[in-house]
Amino acid sequence: MALSFSCYASLNPQLQHKPITQSNKKCLEKVKNLVRANGVCLNTSSPHESLQKGNWVKLICGASFEDVVDIRNLSLVYTLAGVDCIDCAADGAVINAVNEGIEAARAITPVRRPWVMISVNDHEDLHFRKAQFDPNECPLDCSRPCENVCPANAISMNDTHGVLTERCYGCGRCFPVCPYDKIMEITYIRDAAATAELLKRGDVDAVEIHTSGRHISFFKELWDGLGDSVDCLKLVAVSLPDIGDSTIPAINMMYSVMEGNMSFFNLWQLDGRPMSGDIGRGATREAIAFAVRIAAAKDKPPGFLQLAGGTNAHTVDGLKKHRLFQTTTTSKDKNVHSSSPSSNALIGGVAYGGYARKIVGRTLNSMQALHGHACIEDHPEHLVMALTDALALVGPIKCYPSS
Numbered sequence: 508m509a510l511s512f513s514c515y516a517s518l519n520p521q522l523q524h525k526p527i528t529q530s531n532k533k534c535l536e537k538v539k540n541l542v543r544a545n546g547v548c549l550n551t552s553s554p555h556e557s558l559q560k561g562n563w564v565k566l567i568c569g570a571s572f573e574d575v576v577d578i579r580n581l582s583l584v585y586t587l588a589g590v591d592c593i594d595c596a597a598d599g600a601v602i603n604a605v606n607e608g609i610e611a612a613r614a615i616t617p618v619r620r621p622w623v624m625i626s627v628n629d630h631e632d633l634h635f636r637k638a639q640f641d642p643n644e645c646p647l648d649c650s651r652p653c654e655n656v657c658p659a660n661a662i663s664m665n666d667t668h669g670v671l672t673e674r675c676y677g678c679g680r681c682f683p684v685c686p687y688d689k690i691m692e693i694t695y696i697r698d699a700a701a702t703a704e705l706l707k708r709g710d711v712d713a714v715e716i717h718t719s720g721r722h723i724s725f726f727k728e729l730w731d732g733l734g735d736s737v738d739c740l741k742l743v744a745v746s747l748p749d750i751g752d753s754t755i756p757a758i759n760m761m762y763s764v765m766e767g768n769m770s771f772f773n774l775w776q777l778d779g780r781p782m783s784g785d786i787g788r789g790a791t792r793e794a795i796a797f798a799v800r801i802a803a804a805k806d807k808p809p810g811f812l813q814l815a816g817g818t819n820a821h822t823v824d825g826l827k828k829h830r831l832f833q834t835t836t837t838s839k840d841k842n843v844h845s846s847s848p849s850s851n852a853l854i855g856g857v858a859y860g861g862y863a864r865k866i867v868g869r870t871l872n873s874m875q876a877l878h879g880h881a882c883i884e885d886h887p888e889h890l891v892m893a894l895t896d897a898l899a900l901v902g903p904i905k906c907y908p909s910s
Contacts, residue, residue, distance in 0.1 A: 524882060531885075531886075531887050534888050534890070534891055535615065535884070535890075537887070537891050538587065538615060538616070538887055538891055538894060541894055541895065541898065542616050542618065542894075544908065545589070545898055545902060545905075545907035545908060545909055545910075546907060546908060547618055547905075548616060548617055548618060550619055550905070551619060552619075554591035554621065554622050554741075555741070555742075557591045557855075557856060558591075558772070558774070558811045558813075558851070558855040558856060559850075559851045559852060560833065560852055561832070561833035561834070561835070561851075561852025561853070561854055561855060561856060562833065562852075562856060562904050562905050562906065563591045563592070563811075563813065563855050563856025563857070563904075564589070564590045564591055564592075564856055564857060564858075564859070564904050564905065565590060565591060565593070565594055565624070565813070565815075565856065565857070565858035566581065566582070566585040566590045566592070566593045566594065566621075566863055567594045567815065567858050567859065567860030567861075567863070568581060568582070568593060568594060568595040568596070568605065568864070569595070569596065569676035569860065569864070570596055570597075570626035570627075570628070570632075570634040570635055570676070570677075570717065571596060571635055571636065571637060571675065571676045571677045572595075572673075572674065572675075572864075573596055573598060573600075573601055573672075573673040573674075574671075574673045574674045575600055575601060575603075575604040575673075576604075577674075577864075577868070577871055578595060578601055578604040578605060579604040579607050579608040579611070579882075580608060580867075580871055580882070580883040580893075581608065581863075581864060581867060581868075582604065582605045582606075582607075582609055582612070583608035583609070583612045583883060583884065583890075584608075584612075584867050584883065584890070584894055584897050585621075585863070585867075585901070586608065586609045586612035586613070586618060586620075586621055587612045587615065587616070587618060587894055587897070588894060588897035588898050588900075588901040588902075589618065589619070589901055589905055589907075590621050590901060591621050591622065591856070592621050592622040592623075592624050592712075592742075592858075593605050593609070593623055593624065594624040594625070594626055594715060594858065595624070595625060595626070596625065596626065597625040597626060597627050597697050597702050597705055598625075598705075599708075602625065602705065602708070602710060602711060605623055606623060606710050609621065609623070611882065611884055615884060622712035622713050622741060622742065623710060623711050623712050623713070624711070624712065624713035624714065624715055624742070624744070625705060625706075625711055625713075625714055625715070626697075626714075626715045626746075627697040627699070627702050627714065627715070627716055627717070627729065628696055628697055628716070628717040628718070629696075629716060629718045629725040629726045629728065629729040630696065630719060630722060630725040631694050632694075632717045632718075633677060633679065633782065634676075634677060634717055634781065635677065635694060635695055635696065635697065635717070636677035636692055636694040636695070637670065637675045637677060637693045637695075638653075638661070638662075638670050638675050638677070638681050638682065638690050638691070638692065638693075639669070639670055639672075639690070639691045639692075640653075640669045640670065640685075640689045640690045640691060641669060641689070642664055642668075642669035644687075645664070645669075645687070645689060646687065649686065649687070650686075651664055652685070652686070653681035653684055653685055653690060656680045656681060656684050657678075657680065658678060658680065658785055658861060658865065659674045659675060659676055659678070659864075660674060660872065661674035661675040661676075676782070677782070678861070679782075699728075699729050699732025699733055700732060702714070702732075702733060702736075703732065703733050703734055703736035704736075706733070706736040706737065706739065706740065707736050707739065709739070711740075712740065712741045712742065713740055713741055713742035713743065713744065713771075714733070714737065714740060714742075714743055714744070715743075715744040715745070715746055715776065716729060716730075716743070716744070716745050716746065717746045717778075718745060718746070718747050718761070719747065719748065719750070720747040720753065720754065720757035720758070720761070721750060721753070721757070723757070723760045723761065726761050727764050730764050730765060737768065737770075737771065738768075738770055740770075740771045741771055741772065742771055742772045742773070742774060743765065743769075743772075743773050743774070744773070744774040744775070744776050744813070745758070745761055745773070745774070745775055746776035746778050746815065747775070747776070747777075747778060748779075748781065748816070749777070749778075749793070749797045749800075754800075754801065755801070755804050755806055755807050758775055758807060758808055759806070759807070759808050762808035762809070772810075773809065773810040773811070774810055774812075775801070775810050775811070775812055775813070776814075776815045776858065777794065777797045777798055777801055777812060777813065777814055777815065777816070778794075778797075778815050778816035779791075779792075779793035779794025779795070779796065779798070779814065779816040779818075780793040780794060780817035781815075781816045781817075782816070782860065782861055783816065783817045783861070784816070784817050784818045784860060784861045784862035784863075785819065785861040785862045785864075785865040786817075787819075788819075790817040791817045791819055791821050791822045792817070792825070793817050794814045794815065794816050794817040794818055794822065794825075795814075795822070795825040795826065795828075795829060797814075797816075798812065798826070798829075798854055799829050799831065802831060802853050802854060811856075812853070812854050813855050813856050813857065813858055814826075814854065814856075814857045814858065815857075815858040815860065818857050818858060818862065819859070819862035820862065820899075820900060822857055823857070823904060826854060826857075831853055831854045832854070833854075834852065834853045834854070835850050835851065835852055835853065836850070836851065836852075836853050856904065857904060859900060862900070863897070863900060866896040866897070866899075866900060867893045867896055867897055869896075870889050870893040870896070871883070871889075873889065874886055874889040898910075
C-alpha cells in the first residue's frame with residue numbers, strides 16, 4: 508500500500524564560497540563565452556513561446572530525488588544552457604535548491620529564468636518510490652550488484668542506511684539484481700494539501716501530476732485537493748504512460764476534470780519508457796512511438812505534447828525521422844490563453860531526466876571527489892565541462908549555433 512507522504516529534505520548544507528582567483532576568473536569568462544556563443548543570452552522568448560515553437564526543453568531533477576546540493580548545481584548548469592523548465596520534488600528544501608541554482612546562474616551572466624515545476628502523484632507511481640534495505644543483513648561475501656547498478660550512486664555499503672534516501676529516485680534497477688532478495692520498495696503519495704501550500708509560496712510556476720490514467724477518481728481527488736492553489740500557476744502538466752487504446756479517452760476525461768478551472772496552459776507529458784533515458788539508443792524508441800500515435804490522434808483534447816521517459820541524445824534524431832521535430836500544425840485550441848486559431852508545433856518539446864543528470868553528474872561527482880560538497884561556480888573549470896555537456900543535449904532542440 509502506498510503511504511501519504513509529506514516530508515521535507517534536509518536544508519542545503521552551508522556551502523562556503525571560495526575566494527575568486529585569477530584562474531577562476533578566466534574559467535568563468537569561458538562559461539560566459541559558451542553562453543554567448545550559443546545565443547542563450549539572446550533567448551528572450553517565454554517558456555510558453557518555446558512550447559509553441561517546439562523547442563521547449565525541461566530538466567527533470569526527479570520526483571523523488573532530494574539531494575539538494577546536486578539539485579542546486581544541476582539547476583545552475585541547465586539554466587545557463589537555456590532550459591525552459593526545471594521539474595523537481597514537491598519539497599520545500601528542494602524547491603529552494605532549484606531557485607538558488609537558477610539565481611546563481613543568472614548572477615554569472617544574464618539568462619532567462621526557467622519555470623520551476625513540482626511533481627505530485629494521484630496514486631502509486633514508479634517515480635514516487637524508494638529502495639530500502641538493512642546492510643547489516645547482507646552477507647559479507649556479497650558482490651554488491653545493487654551498488655554497481657545504481658545510476659544515482661544512492662547505495663553505499665559503507666553507510667549505515669545502505670540506501671542514501673535523498674539520492675534514490677526509484678529507478679528500481681537494484682530490486683531484481685539482489686541475490687538475496689533483501690531490497691524493499693517503499694512507495695508514497697504526495698499529500699495534496701501540503702502540495703497546495705507549496706504552490707502558494709510564490710516560487711513555483713507549474714505542477715505536474717503523475718497518473719496511470721486508469722483511475723479518473725484518483726485524479727479528480729487530487730485535483731479537488733489542490734483547490735484554488737492552481738490559480739497562480741502558469742502551466743499544469745499531466746504525465747501518463749502509454750495505455751494503448753485507453754490513452755485518448757483517459758486524457759479527455761482528465762481534461763474535463765481540469766477545464767472548469769483553467770487559468771493556465773496545459774501539457775500532456777508522454778512518458779514512453781519511464782526512467783530509462785540513460786540506458787541507450789533503444790530506450791527512446793518507446794517515447795517516439797508514443798508521440799507518433801498521440802500526435803496523429805484526431806480526438807485528443809487541447810494541450811501541448813511533450814516527450815519524456817527514455818529521452819536522451821538520440822531523441823531528436825528519432826523525432827526528425829518521423830517528421831515530428833518542430834513540425835507545426837494550425838488548429839482551434841480551446842485553451843483559455845489561445846481561443847483563436849494558432850500555429851503551434853505538433854510536439855512542444857522534450858523533457859530530459861536520467862540522461863541529463865548522468866552527463867552532468869559525471870562532472871559533479873568528479874568535483875565532489877576533489878572538493879566535497881561545493882558550489883560548482885566556485886570551481887569553474889568543472890562548470891565549463893558540465894555546461895559543455897548540457898549544451899550538447901539542449902542545443903539540438905534549441906538549434907544553437909554550435910549544434
